[in-house]
Amino acid sequence: DAGITQSPRYKITETGRQVTLMCHQTWSHSYMFWYRQDLGHGLRLIYYSAAADITDKGEVPDGYVVSRSKTENFPLTLESATRSQTSVYFCASSEVGTVGEQYFGPGTRLTVT
Amino acid sequence: SQQGEEDPQALSIQEGENATMNCSYKTSINNLQWYRQNSGRGLVHLILIRSNEREKHSGRLRVTLDTSKKSSSLLITASRAADTASYFCATVQTGANNLFFGTGTRLTVIP
Numbered sequence: 737d738a739g740i741t742q743s744p745r746y747k748i749t750e751t752g753r754q755v756t757l758m759c760h761q762t763w764s765h766s767y768m769f770w771y772r773q774d775l776g777h778g779l780r781l782i783y784y785s786a787a788a789d790i791t792d793k794g795e796v797p798d799g800y801v802v803s804r805s806k807t808e809n810f811p812l813t814l815e816s817a818t819r820s821q822t823s824v825y826f827c828a829s830s831e832v833g834t835v836g837e838q839y840f841g842p843g844t845r846l847t848v849t
Numbered sequence: 850s851q852q853g854e855e856d857p858q859a860l861s862i863q864e865g866e867n868a869t870m871n872c873s874y875k876t877s878i879n880n881l882q883w884y885r886q887n888s889g890r891g892l893v894h895l896i897l898i899r900s901n902e903r904e905k906h907s908g909r910l911r912v913t914l915d916t917s918k919k920s921s922s923l924l925i926t927a928s929r930a931a932d933t934a935s936y937f938c939a940t941v942q943t944g945a946n947n948l949f950f951g952t953g954t955r956l957t958v959i960p
Contacts, residue, residue, distance in 0.1 A: 769948075777952065778937060778951050779939075781948065784946065792946070834941040836897065837882065840892040843889075
């Protein structure tokens with residue numbers, strides 16, 4: 737199906753574990769983004785990518801790693817999960833970056849115990 | 850932080866009434882975007898207004914932008930129960946590649 741998908745949709749993990757959240761889009765959009773959504777903070781940008789093999793930090797990158805070897809995939813890895821990383825994570829893609837609309841995935845609810 | 854702030858935080862209206870939400874921001878912008886989020890879902894883009902535009906319409910949506918006051922408003926006319934959602938403004942700072950989201954307005958439309 738065309739669109740942007742995220743997996744898993746729900747994840748519970750323990751402090752210190754490595755976790756990878758997956759994002760896949762079928763539009764061949766150049767830009768992809770990772771946000772986290774927390775109560776009282778709205779959405780905050782973690783990392784973004786303007787093209788395959790090009791990534792850059794957003795507002796809250798500490799504790800996260802990204803890669804983009806293929807245009808359609810943009811995985812987000814928490815190298816050593818902490819309780820403060822409990823959040824809802826959204827992936828988005830865009831054909832034109834911030835000068836146009838972004839298309840959001842359904843989100844991954846991550847709980848770190 | 851360049852984060853926008855929406856006002857009010859929550860709004861409850863009767864079906865058929867108009868709903869107005871406001872967004873204020875701190876820095877000069879390239880554009881401002883409004884998104885809707887239904888409970889438990891991802892965000893959906895509603896409308897984008899550029900810094901040199903003052904007003905845009907899309908269906909029942911009307912967005913205004915006042916760069917001198919660093920504020921924007923989203924008007925939803927003739928609201929429906931299906932409009933119940935959270936609404937977020939997001940700004941793109943001049944020269945930046947980031948979208949900065951506000952904390953949102955929670956709109957409830959009562960049938």
